Amino acid sequence: MIKISERLRSLVKYINSEDKLMDVGCDHALLDIYLVQSNTIDKVVVCDVNPNALQNGINNIEKYELTNNIIPVLGYGIEKANIYHIDTVLISGLGSKNIIEILDGPNLNSIYKLILQSNNNHYELRKFLAEKGFIIYDEEVVKDGKKTYINIFAVRGEYPKVYSELEYEFGPIMSKDPVNLEYYRQLLENYEDLLFSTRSDEIRTKVKYLEQIIDSLVKANDL
Ligand SMILES: C[S@@+](CC[C@H](N)C(=O)[O-])C[C@H]1O[C@@H](n2cnc3c(N)ncnc32)[C@H](O)[C@@H]1O
Known part of the structure; x- marks a missing residue:
């Protein structure tokens, strides 16, 4: 099994x-190879806009003899999703601006599930998802070296779900999970430094909101 x-x-x-x-x-397509080898899924379409990156993936797919299971496609974002009747899109290791550019188009209408992993601008990403009719079902903080990513798992909903501006910024789901206490403590420190240098009311509101999140996570941890 691939590592x-x-x-x-x-x-x-x-x-x-x-x-x-x-x-x-997909670049190297390592996740996709793992998905097939672990019997999580039998078939997956992998796409990259960069021919060299896609070739990395093709080399790995051939190395692990999975050419019947993993279909490589050269293309921009989800432009070719309809050809393969895709209903679930995974995008990992990119920033939110890029993820939004990839998703924003008519083909998104036929997508039901999104699995997204971004390392910045989560406010914009959550807002985009809500505007496009997706409901956020799960969020997870993932550290990778010096970078912190957030996984967002969203499903197309029958009724739109609207969050507050602060929930778009700090996460409607992850802010209720006690495992994220340290993440929010670190974020609070950053915002306190920012408040010290800016004295901005907007930052003050965010500091208060973060303090409330931390209080409730501490209480949940004590239960
Ligand atoms: C940082 S790599 C991430 C690779 C892998 N998903 C991971 O999580 O390790 C980003 C890849 O996305 C590709 N990419 C960027 N914009 C794209 C787009 N609009 N459509 C398809 N692929 C894109 C890049 O060519 C690159 O191979």
């Missing part, structure tokens, strides 16, 4: 065997 990083492994739990999955920005 993959904790960052990639953290995405596996969101995938079901029935998903018609496309991994956009």
Whole structure:
């Protein structure tokens, strides 16, 4: 069985065997090889806009003899998703601006599940998802070296779900999970430094909100 990083492994739990999955920005396709080898899924379409990156993936797929299971596609974002009847899209290791560019288009209408892993601008990403009719079901903080990623698992909802501005910023789900206490403590420190240098009311509101999150997570940890 191929070895993959904790960052990639953290995405596996969101995938079901029935998903018609496309991994956009697959590069090496290591996650996809792991998904097939672990019997999580039998078929996956992998896509990259960069021919050299896609070739990395193709080399690995051939090395592990999975050419019947993993279909490589050269393309921009989800432009070719309809050809393969894709209903689930995974995008990992990219920033939110790039993820939004990849998803924003008519093909998103036929996508039911999104598994996204971004290392910045989570406010914009959550807001985009809500505007496009997705409900956030799970969020997870994942450390990878010096970078911190957030996994966002979202499913198309029948009724739109609207969050507050502060929930878009700090996470409607992850802010209720006690395992994230240290993450929010670190964030609070950063915002306190920012408040010290800016004296901005907007930052003050964020500091108060973060203090409330931390209080409730401490209480939940004590239970
Ligand atoms: C940092 S790598 C991430 C690789 C892998 N997903 C991971 O998590 O380790 C980002 C990959 O996304 C590809 N990419 C960037 N924008 C893209 C787009 N619009 N459509 C398809 N692939 C894209 C890049 O070529 C690159 O191979």
